[in-house]
Amino acid sequence: MTTPSPTPTLERPAGAPADEGRLAPGLKPRHLSMIALGGVIGAGLFVGSGAGIAAAGPSIVLAFALSGVLVMLVMRMLGEMSAAQPASGSFSVHAEREIGPWAGLTVGWMFWTLLCVGVAAEAIGASKVMQGWFPGVPLWVWVAVFMAFFCGSNLAAVKNFGEFEFWFAAVKVTAIAAFLVIGVLAVLGLLPGSDSPGTAHLTGHGGFLPNGTTGLVTGLLASVFAYGGLETVTIAAAESKDPRRSVAVAVRTAMWRIALFYVGSMAVIVTLVPWDDPSVREPGPYVAVLDTLGIPGAGQVMNVVVLIALLSAMNANIYGSSRMAYSLVQRGQGPKALARTHGGVPRRAVLASSAFGFLAVLLSYRWPDTVFTWLLNTVGAAVLVVWAFIAVAQLRMRRRLEREAPEQLTVRMWGFPYLTWVALAGILAVLGLMLLDEDNRVQLWFTAGLAAVLAVTGLVRGRRQAA
Incomplete structure (x- = not known):
């Protein structure tokens, strides 16, 4: 029986020149491996976790564990689909195939x-910073410098994105690994000049749940959004020479990394x-730990790591936004002009995505408390x-x-369909x-409004095309 093409967004439209309408598989296995490894270490972990700790106290560990289980399930589902049918549009392509064009447009x-x-x-x-x-x-x-630099590097070739992410991820992995080693030694009382705190900070200062279930819920919400961005690795895998294997490796190692x-x-x-130490929020939890242990230059070291993150x-x-835009317009879900590629790079999509980001920066200066806040709430x-x-x-795809x-199911969702429903x-x-x-309620309504507008647009487009 005929099955859908596993890489639809890599195909060149009929009549297009050889260098247009096609992405180049320029990402190497080492790029994908390090992107998968370092992709879970985001700015949300270094920058945003302080607010979660301040709200949930020691129970932030439980919050991150619960949200981590949810993220692992989502990544396993996405990995199953992406390994079976890799595409630069990733879940947008899958949603369009399995639910309908309106769904692909909405989520994309x-x-x-x-x-x-x-x-x-x-x-x-x-x-x-x-x-x-x-x-x-x-x-x-x-x-302006950062926007111009990364826009330019993404315009040149996909390998530039891969190289930058390779080294960025290497620094982040090294930093978090060093932090964990030092921290565990300190917890065990094996670090010179420090005594083990035991469980004093876990049971004191109000206990494990100092702010009750309300604080745990706040910490849970903060932890969920700290995991955002993991989906990009399945987008990047479509531009590797062996996307099925790359996705499989990335997903199978997600559990221990998280x-x-x-x-x-x-x-x-x-x-x-102590969770209620003011330094947990500012300058941040990682700096607070290193300062407590007397690590010299802790603040500056973490500033460098945060900058890299x-x-x-x-x-x-x-990168991810440009590939998503490219995939959408390739499927007739956006301006056709963005579908052109040069040297295997969707340069117009890169420019459009960078321009929108830069416009959002300008809005943050001109209307920080109105338009930019609305924009942040819309994607909350x-x-x-x-x-x-x-x-x-x-x-539906499974x-x-x-x-x-069935031979395409090289990665399978655990306990299907029960864990999918969970x-x-x-x-x-x-x-x-x-x-x-x-505050979260406002974000939810704004996001629901954007989803409704996109869904209606997709349905209207579908009916017009059908007519």
């Missing part, structure tokens, strides 16, 4: 918007430093919407492939928890 452009707004937020964050070192240089100068980097580091932090996320978001719950579409698409092409229920539960908090 929502993810594109999420990544572009992320580019702006990360550029601003990285520029603030630089301004701390060079206070005489205006913030906008650093924003447990080690996120849950492990949270456990070290709340064991070594922000630049890494910025680079990955420009977008990752949860993306995960929900992934779960529904996987339910059943179809089991009938039509993941979907977990996603809906997190969305429900957002309704309990006023």
Whole structure:
């Protein structure tokens, strides 16, 4: 029986020149391996975890563990689909095939918007780090430098993205590994000049749940959004020489990476430093631990790591948004002009994605408390919407492939279909928890509005094409 092409977005449209309408498989296995390894170490972990610890206390370990299980299930589902039928549009392609064109349009452009707004937020964050070192240089100068540099590197060749992410990931992995080693030694009382704190910080200062279930819920929501961005590795895998194997390796190692980097580091932090210490929020939990242990230059070391994490996320978001836009327009879900490629790179999509990100930066300067805040709220719950579409698409694709092409299922979702339903229920539960908090509730309504507009647009387009 005929099955869908495993790499539809890599095919060149009929009549197009040889260098147009086709992506080049320029990512090497070492690129994908390091992107998969370092991709879980994002700016959310270094920058955003302090607020979660301040809200949940020691129970932030439980929050990250629960959200980590949900993320592992989502990544396993996405890995199953991406290994079976790799595509640069990833879950957008799968949603279009299994649910309908309107679903592909909705989840694709929502993810594109999420990544572009992320580019702006990360550029601003990285520029603030630089301004701390060079206070005489205006913030906008650093924003312009970073935007121009990463836009230019992504315009040149996909291997540039791979190389930058390879070295960024190497630094992040080395930093978090060193932190964990030092932290574990300190917890065990084996670090020279330090005594083991035992369980004093876990049971004191209000106990394991100092702010009750409300604090745990707040920490859970913070931890969920810290995991955002893991999906990019399945997009990148489509531009490797062996996408099926690359996706399989990345997904199969997701469990221990999440447990080690996120849950492990949270456990070290709340064991070594009181959760209510003001330094946990500012300058941040990792700096607080290193300062407590008397590590010289801890603040500056972590500033470098945070800067690298922000630049890494910025680079990955420009790449991921451009590939998502390219895939969407290739499928007739956006402006045709963005479908052209040069040297295997969708340069117009890169420029469009970078331009939107830069526009968001300008909005943050001109209307920081209105338009830019609305933009941030619009994508506040977008990752949860993306995960929900992934779960529904996987339910349908798995059943179809089991009938039509079971040999394509090289990566299989655990406990199908039960764990898929568990993941979907977990996603809906997190969305429900957002309704309990006023700030999160605003984000939820804004995101729901964007999803509704995109879904209606997709349905209208579909009916016009059918007519």
